[in-house]
Amino acid sequence: MDHLYKLEAQSVYILREAYREFKSLCMLWSIGKDSTVMLWLARKAFFGHVPIPLVHIDTHYKIPEMIEYRDHFALEWNLNMIYGENCEALAGKLTFPDGNTDRITCCKYLKSEALKHTLSGEWPRYRMDHELRRYVQDEGRDPYTGVIVGVRADEEGSRSKERYFSPRDKDNVWDVGDQPPEFWNQFKTDFAPGTHVRIHPLLDWTEQNIWEYIEREKIPVVSLYFNQGEGIRYRSLGCYPCTNPVNSEARTVPEIIDELKSGKFSNIAERSGRAQDAEDGGLETLRRDGYM
Amino acid sequence: MSGRAQMNIVIVGHVDHGKSTVIGRLLADTGTLPKGKLEAVRESCRRNSKPFEYAFLLDALKDEQAQGITIDMARCFFKTAARDYIIIDAPGHIEFLKNMITGASRADSALLVIDADEGIKENSKRHGQMMSMLGVKQVTVLANKMDLVGFSEEVFEKLKTDYTAFLSQINVTPISFIPVSAREGDNIASISQRMPWYKGFTVLEQLDQFVSDKELxxxxxxxxxxxxxxxxxxxxxxxxxxxxxxxxxxxxxxxxxxxxxxxxxxxxxxxxxxxxxxxxxxxxxxxxxxxxxxxxxxxxxxxxKPSDPKPEVGSRFRVNLFWLGRAPMIRQKEYKLKLGSARATVRLAEICTTLDASDLTSSKSKQQIDCRDVSECILETTRPIAFDTTVISEATGRFVIVDNYEIAGGGSVVENLSAGESLLQQHIRDRESHWEAGLIRAEQRAEVNRHRAKFIVFTGVPGTGKRVVAKALEQGLFLNGMSAYYLGVANINRGLDADLGSRADSAGERLRRIGELARILTDAGLLFITTIDDADDYDIETLKALNEPNDILVVNMGENGFLRYQSDLQVPHLDDLADAVKQVTDLLKSREIIMDYQI
The missing domain is CATH 2.40.30.10 (Translation factors)
Structure with a gap:
């Protein structure tokens, strides 16, 4: 078995374990390449089906292609698709693009807060109605006790400390210094009332593995990842005011893989185009606060 | 490239013996650091006026740097000509044994770092033992900081002799010993000129010699x-x-x-x-x-496959176990055992010997298993599970124990002891020998009630209409003047079982309480009716045993979860409620539990 098959096997095992053990489970789908691979792995794990709701946090500053792509595959793959948002911050224009907050605070409002309250069920959830082919407010308000997240250990320092099954307490706090042990493929699947567990099936994947798997499986990804002729492409996707494309000629998946392996990106951090990481505290501060 | 072979390695050893430095050096010397990373760390050291160390490369988290110790295993990647490595740093500090185990259990091989100057310490031994418990077969010992002992062959040989003697006591044979100075780079990627007496592999060469993939x-x-x-x-x-x-x-x-x-x-x-x-x-x-x-x-x-050597099936077995929980493992308590995909309620039945891994003293008199103890003991599950005693794979011979939501221990099964009297049988024997009866005999109650007592259990998968039939049966019996009582199992959850909460390890105790209730209510002469979802042979045999000396009657609805156990009545579908109730009452009549003329 080659390395990609091993990664796939472990991720499938983790997804099935999560599905078996958590009654109220969801998977975060950011529309990016990683969580799209994760969604594909769920189709592998469940033989073409995705019996887990997919949750997307819509900041309303996502690049429009991302939302088109999300809704297209939500319908095509018969996904139980849910989105949430911070309607108060959006209505009050408490955002960075509106000039009223810094980047980190904007992330906190539009992503961390929206995520926290969407997961807990305190704020409205919108579900794709497959007959009406549009979103309707969801009646389900139960908090999700298992949240599947597509983080990778190689992305950034704090993520390398994660477990496959990582508990969060009532306040969403991740106690990085005192995490449960994980061995012999036995994970933390028991949790006290009020707490929840984040599940990380992609922890051992690298950026290159992700692209190699996309190539092997022919997984459709957002066109923004490819150079459309202007010599630029996105390497990591986020909100348009804070995400910059990189200069790249790569038009296809094999060209991206080539670029990562030997070309210009082999030694440059993937999230270098994400402006919020550069601010004080950066991703680690956000993550302690519940950012994925 | 995905086609390349890959291996997980773990670096373990006592705190400050140089694990992170070894890793930093491996990353730097194989040229696998991201561009600018080394310079950034050097720059940060310069700004903070402290000497550069390779270990700083790994200190990705703020609070870790604040404490100056590696608190968790960080994952790094590097490549040699032979294959790709995922290198797992495991903390040496004793407080972080859980993290060390998490890291080491994912490893195919281990580098165990010992400070040649300071010598063998508590965690040098403890980690050696844990490698053995976790099943990491390929262990190479690095005698680090050789620069501090003048690259002395004598010091190296003494460390080798002493540590080999220790490992032989726990049946571990290291693959090799390598004298290194991680800080100076001796014998890491290239052979040291300063230890001409050493003729073996460098660390990188040794890593490439390790064998991947067990032949599963x-x-x-x-x-x-x-x-x-x-x-x-x-x-x-x-x-x-x-x-x-x-x-x-x-x-x-x-x-x-x-x-x-x-x-x-x-x-x-x-x-x-x-x-x-x-x-x-x-x-x-x-x-x-x-x-x-x-x-x-x-x-x-x-x-x-029936054609293969069969695994063991049993509920009482001897194990080797290590304990990580803050609370000790004790005998009076129920835990949850996870072995492969099996989950079972488990109790500690006996402690045979307990080993203190740091000094290898063993005790036969300990009454509990404390944090960081390694123990040979006997466990008993409430229902049998299948397992292998010779290690075929982790999933069939190794287990973890969950105490109050947390994985608190792990171990492997050594021997199946299922022939002995179980804890359940001991409990029932003890209960019955002390049972204090009133002055009324069961026959007298039956005569006055005009029916005998019976524990009637409806089984089957959820959604077959068990509760509907059970309630209708209670009503029918009651309206005909009989002492029947239906108990909704959910009622117990919030009442009698409220102390169990949502705890994972409580399935066995919940079942026991229903059985004890049945013993009391049938003793009181009642037709006691309840339902159990998804019951299998062991659930029913447990309830039957707990209800003894009184009788049980099992009505299964829908799909049948039993293999050996013959239910007294099988109702394939609930088509007609009155008919289903009639089938049960007819059976009660034919068994002379209730009399013909009553209905």
Whole structure:
């Protein structure tokens, strides 16, 4: 078995374990390449089906292609698709693009807060109605006790400390210094009332593995990842005011893989185009606060 | 590249013996650091006026740097000509044993770092022992900081002799010893000129010598059933047995046996998504199978081939166990055991010996297993599970123990002891020998009540209408003047079982309480009616035993979860409520529990 098959096997095992053990489970789908691979792995794990709701946090500053792509595959793959948002911050224009907050605070409002309250069920959830082919407010308000997240250990320092099954307490706090042990493929699947567990099936994947798997499986990804002729492409996707494309000629998946392996990106951090990481505290501060 | 071989290695050892420095050096010397990383760390050291150390490369987290110790295993990647490595740093500090185990359990091989100057310390020994417990077979010992002992062959040889003597006591043989100075780079990527007496491999050469992949495919077929899927709502009628093949292989047409239930069937198809059609599945693969017959099995069973050597099935076994929990493991308590895909309620039945891993003193008189103890002891599950005593794969011979939501221990099964009297049998014997009866005999109650006492249990999968029939039966009996009582199991959850909360390890205790209730209520002369979802042979045998000396009557509705146990009545479908109730009352009449003229 080659390395990609091993990664796939472990991720499938983790997804099935999560599905078996958590009654109220969801998977975060950011529309990016990683969580799209994760969604594909769920189709592998469940033989073409995705019996887990997919949750997307819509900041309303996502690049429009991302939302088109999300809704297209939500319908095509018969996904139980849910989105949430911070309607108060959006209505009050408490955002960075509106000039009223810094980047980190904007992330906190539009992503961390929206995520926290969407997961807990305190704020409205919108579900794709497959007959009406549009979103309707969801009646389900139960908090999700298992949240599947597509983080990778190689992305950034704090993520390398994660477990496959990582508990969060009532306040969403991740106690990085005192995490449960994980061995012999036995994970933390028991949790006290009020707490929840984040599940990380992609922890051992690298950026290159992700692209190699996309190539092997022919997984459709957002066109923004490819150079459309202007010599630029996105390497990591986020909100348009804070995400910059990189200069790249790569038009296809094999060209991206080539670029990562030997070309210009082999030694440059993937999230270098994400402006919020550069601010004080950066991703680690956000993550302690519940950012994925 | 994905086609390249990959190996997980772990670096362990006592605190400050230089694990992080070894890793920093491996990353730097193989040229696998991201561009600018080394410079950034050097720059940060310069700004903070402290000497640069390779270990700083790994200190990714703020609070870790604040404490100056590695608190968790960080994952780094590096490449040699031979293969890719994922290198797992494991903290040496004793407080972080959980993290060390988490890291080490994922490793194919280990580098155990000992400070040549400071010598063998508590965690040098403890980590050596943990490598053995975790099943990491390939261990190389690095005698680090050789620069501090003048690159002395004598110091190296003494450390080698002493540590080999220690390891032999716990049946571990290291692959090799290498004298290094991680800070200076001696014998890491290139052979040291300063230790001409050393003729062995450098660390990188040694790593490339390690053997990857255990030969699981050649072993007997083992498939822990992780789940059973049927996505009927998405118009998919396949009933798929899902899991990961732990060892061996299986193909379409093979006869398979499920343990502990003992059911058999034949593989009809190998299922997968977005692959070429498969007829076979081998070790390591996430798989799905359909069977030629519709048998009722549950997640947690072990699927094997009857033609292979069979695993053990039992509920009482001798184990080697290490304990990580803050609270000690004690005898009066129930825990949850997870072995492969099986989950069971487990108790500590006996402690044979307990070993203090730091000084290897053993005790035969300890009454509990404390944090960081390694113990040989006897465990007992409330229901049998299937397992292997010789290690075929981690999934069939190694288990973890959950105490109050947390994984608190782990170990491997050494011997099946199921022939002895179980804790349940001991409990019932003890209870009955002390039972204080009133002055009224069961026959007297039956005469006055005009019916005998009976514990009537409705079983079957959820959603078969068990409760509807149970309640209608209670009503019918009651309106005919009989002392019948229906108990909704959910009522117990918030009442009698309120102390158990949502705890994972409470399934056995919940069942015991229903059995004890039945013993009391049937003693009071009642027709006591309740329902149990998904009951199998062991659930019913447990309830039957707990209810003794009184009688039990089992009505199964829908799919039958029993293999050996013969239910007294089988109702395939609930078509007509009155008819279902009549079938039960007819049976009660024929068994002379109630009299004919009463209804």
């Amino acid at each position: 495919e050649e072993k007997p077929f083992r498939f822990p059933v992780q789940d059973i899927y049927k996505f009927t709502r998405s118009n998919d009628d396949r009933r798929i047995i899902a899991g990961t093949v732990a060892a061996g292989s299986v193909q379409v047409g093979d006869e398979v046996l499920f343990l502990p239930s003992g059911k058999t069937s034949v593989i009809q198809s190998v299922e997968s998504f977005n692959t070429a059609p498969k007829g076979r599945s081998t070790a390591g693969e996430p798989a799905g199978f359909t069977l030629t017959t519709q048998i009722y099995i549950r997640p947690g069973e072990l699927m094997v």
